[in-house]
Amino acid sequence: MSNFFSSFLLIGTGLALTLKLLFGCFIIGLSLGTLLAILKFCKICVHVIDLFVSFLRGTPLLLQLSLIYFSVPGIFGVQLSVLSAGIIAFGINSSAYIAEILRAGIESIPNGQFEAAISLGIPKNRMWRDIIMPQVVKNILPALINEIVDLLKETALIATIGGMDIMRYSQIVGAAQFNYFAPLCIAAIYYYVLVSLITWISRLIERRTSYVKA
Amino acid sequence: MLKLKEVSKVFGEVVVLDHVSLSVAKSGILGLAGASGSGKSTLLRCVQGFEKPDSGEIECNGRVCFIFQDFQLFPHMNVLQNLVYAPDLKADGSARQKNEEKALALLKSLGLGDKANSFPALLSGGQKQRAALARSLMIDPDIILCDEPTSGLDVMSIADVISLLREVRSRGVTMVIASHDLGFLTEISEKVILLKNGRIVVEIDPKQHDDPSKLLTQYY
Ligand SMILES: Nc1ncnc2c1ncn2[C@@H]1O[C@H](COP(=O)(O)OP(=O)(O)O)[C@@H](O)[C@H]1O
Numbered sequence: 160m161s162n163f164f165s166s167f168l169l170i171g172t173g174l175a176l177t178l179k180l181l182f183g184c185f186i187i188g189l190s191l192g193t194l195l196a197i198l199k200f201c202k203i204c205v206h207v208i209d210l211f212v213s214f215l216r217g218t219p220l221l222l223q224l225s226l227i228y229f230s231v232p233g234i235f236g237v238q239l240s241v242l243s244a245g246i247i248a249f250g251i252n253s254s255a256y257i258a259e260i261l262r263a264g265i266e267s268i269p270n271g272q273f274e275a276a277i278s279l280g281i282p283k284n285r286m287w288r289d290i291i292m293p294q295v296v297k298n299i300l301p302a303l304i305n306e307i308v309d310l311l312k313e314t315a316l317i318a319t320i321g322g323m324d325i326m327r328y329s330q331i332v333g334a335a336q337f338n339y340f341a342p343l344c345i346a347a348i349y350y351y352v353l354v355s356l357i358t359w360i361s362r363l364i365e366r367r368t369s370y371v372k373a
Numbered sequence: 374m375l376k377l378k379e380v381s382k383v384f385g386e387v388v389v390l391d392h393v394s395l396s397v398a399k400s401g402i403l404g405l406a407g408a409s410g411s412g413k414s415t416l417l418r419c420v421q422g423f424e425k426p427d428s429g430e431i432e433c434n435g436r437v438c439f440i441f442q443d444f445q446l447f448p449h450m451n452v453l454q455n456l457v458y459a460p461d462l463k464a465d466g467s468a469r470q471k472n473e474e475k476a477l478a479l480l481k482s483l484g485l486g487d488k489a490n491s492f493p494a495l496l497s498g499g500q501k502q503r504a505a506l507a508r509s510l511m512i513d514p515d516i517i518l519c520d521e522p523t524s525g526l527d528v529m530s531i532a533d534v535i536s537l538l539r540e541v542r543s544r545g546v547t548m549v550i551a552s553h554d555l556g557f558l559t560e561i562s563e564k565v566i567l568l569k570n571g572r573i574v575v576e577i578d579p580k581q582h583d584d585p586s587k588l589l590t591q592y593y
Pocket residue numbers: 384385387389407408409410411412413414415416
């Protein structure tokens with residue numbers, strides 16, 4: 160039992176990298192995704208972005224991660240740390256999905272909301288900030304939370320380039336004990352609890368932003 | 374106040390407005406009658422500038438505000454916020470205070486005094502209608518364009534809408550009201566225009582006739 164407990168703590172040290180990755184790549188994904196969604200309103204950019212997005216969705220994430228970690232040094236002459244390579248690869252990849260989510264969210268707002276704002280003489284920038292975006296954010300929250308959960312699970316790929324995350328620690332502990340079952344179960348518990356936590360927080364937010372509440 | 378000269382609008386192959394000319398005097402109510410698809414909404418949308426006519430001229434003195442068939446209240450704001458948001462953009466501290474007082478007085482006069490803090494999702498159809506009207510009155514419009522104000526309302530609420538619109542007219546606001554409800558239109562309007570396939574087929578003063586609805590039906 161104390162063996163299990165020490166394994167539990169050891170694998171837990173991987174939590175730091177997993178969370179740093181998750182946080183970092185979500186920030187990148189959200190910013191780049193927003194930029195892509197905005198640029199898609201520009202007629203000339205649409206085709207370039209569509210090509211970029213179809214590449215990100217049409218090739219394995221593991222390949223994208225390897226591309227950035229192993230070939231960027233050769234091309235640009237800078238060696239990326241495992242953490243930054245992961246943040247960049249996962250961030251760029253998720254930006255494709257977040258851009259789609261945002262665009263669908265904006266398209267889900269009825270035309271009448273834009274027209275009502277115009278009819279009331281509300282300037283464009285305030286219309287986006289105060290009328291449209293709050294509704295978009297509320298609508299896309301479930302999809303966005305879904306994306307965060309996907310991201311969390313995808314960070315486990317960092318183990319393939321030597322990142323010491325929860326996944327990698329569980330493999331190391333497994334190898335040392337000649338038994339993978341318990342360590343992998345421990346890793347599963349960590350991921351599962353994190354996912355549950357994210358879902359729980361999202362439900363809290365959803366309840367707090369409900370329109371019906373007086 | 375509002376004048377249309379030979380306004381035409383084509384969507385693809387369909388001629389939706391066909392050389393429409395009309396004029397509305399200040400503080401008058403013009404009724405736009407016509408079957409569904411006759412071009413009423415398109416005409417209102419052209420006046421507001423949501424659609425650009427393909428030809429013709431629209432002359433319009435003053436501020437125009439549109440009231441949508443489905444109201445388009447902002448769902449994430451409560452009723453009071455819906456009312457004060459637009460006027461507050463051009464106001465500072467004390468003027469905002471005045472806006473709020475004005476909004477609350479308006480809501481009270483429209484029978485929505487207890488709904489200031491409610492979100493639109495919790496209002497009935499008639500209450501949303503009144504909230505939308507109050508919201509447009511907050512920006513002191515000279516002309517209100519009202520699309521199908523009685524759709525989805527019961528007879529009692531329609532009677533309310535009639536007295537409400539009369540009260541708005543008494544404030545000096547000019548109105549153009551599109552509706553397929555002839556009884557309602559002839560009751561409220563000084564002039565009723567009947568549209569058919571984008572063309573004006575007849576124009577009547579309801580007070581000059583015993584049964585204006587029946588008269589209009591003949592042209593439908
Ligand atoms: N944005 C649009 N694109 C194409 N056709 C349209 C559009 N808006 C309206 N129409 C067409 O114009 C005609 C008149 O519509 P509308 O003005 O809404 O009529 P009404 O309000 O009298 O029912 C209809 O045949 C409708 O299909």
